[in-house]
Amino acid sequence: MAGFWGKRKREEQQELDAQDADLAKRARSALVAADERIRVTSDELVFAEAELGADATKPLTQALTTVRTHLSEAFHLHQLNHDEIPDTREELRTRNARIVQLCEWAEDVIDDQTSALAERIARARRAPEIIAGVRGDVALLRERLPTARDTVDRLAARYAPEALAQVEANPAEAEQLLGFAEHGVGVAERRREAGQREQANLAIEASVESVRRAATLLDAVETFEVEALRAESTLAAIVEDSRGDIAVALREPHSPGVAKAIGELQAALAALPAAGVNTDPFTHLDRLREANAGLDAAIAAARERAARPIPPLDHVHHAIDDADRQLAVARDVIAGHRGWIGADARTRLAEAERTRLDLDRFLGTPAATASVIDEDHREQAMLMARRAAQLAGEALHLARRDIDSSRPQGYDQWGGPGGPGWGGGRRGGGGDMMGGILGGLVIGSILDGFFDG
Incomplete structure (x- = not known):
């Protein structure tokens, strides 16, 4: 058994040694590749600055400075791995992992910056070709200007000025943009001859964009004519459909909303x-x-x-009256037993009163005195009134529960003490009811006075 465990331990150690050796090899290769990438990119930066100017290549310049700083840390770690001071396996493993991380980060940073410049550099190197292309595009677009003007004149004879406003000035604007593009490529050629590559590239970019915008404006004139014809065709179909819709709507049940919508469509x-x-x-x-x-x-x-079906008006009024009665009862009980009423009952009452006020606001008039309630508002008014009544009922139920739980031992539900000498044990009698209510008032006033003092 001891031989088995010894063999297993040797195999694990050999696997760790192989992993460490592979990591050390990766660290050396990554360090060489990153250093070579920095050197090559630095050489390319010189040509990029000549093509684009220092401002355009500034992000790459800054990136190279940062990368060199971090790569110096990687070289230092590699040096520590080979100095005369013995290192543990863990120290070597940690340093090599850090070297790989720094080198991969450095290459990623350089990739981001060089890819951002690659297209601009290629375009700058193709400047003569691009300039020739701009001049060719300008010539082709100028040939389209007379057609565009004729199209606008023809459209003006058919469509209202407000419809034509979106394309009426397009030919003139396109001509101005084409003139600007021609001027721009001329500037670009002169700046390139003077060695001012950055300014030349900016002029080329502005010229290319001007040609693109001019082409878009001329295309819009042609597109407008097609879209206007399509709109006319669609309009004719919708007019026919609208008349049919009105005929159908007139057979629908009477509704103020339908009548209003029919009037608006007829007006259109x-x-x-x-x-x-x-x-x-x-x-x-x-x-x-x-x-x-x-x-x-x-x-x-x-x-x-x-x-x-819409609720009848008298049903809505009954619901509002019921809510007001429920609120009145709940208010009286809670006001008469303030010392015994807890937060739940008071909260329900407050919510019921808020709902009742919302009902007045919804109707725009005190609901209790509203003789006429529009059909569109009746269902919602009834729902709000029923909600207020429900909340008031809950408040009353909770208030009675609080009164019962706060009453001294020996009191019946709503009367005085139930034993002999207190009404002969009667439950629910008028005298007992008044005694309970007065007791609540007295206790409430005593407690209020106590806490006031």
């Missing part, structure tokens, strides 16, 4: 211009869509209401 149809009059199909289409959506919503609400 009446606002459409006569044939041959310059129009704004986009605005009319939006208005008809909005009116159609409003009618659909009103019909859906009317059908839902028809499936759930």
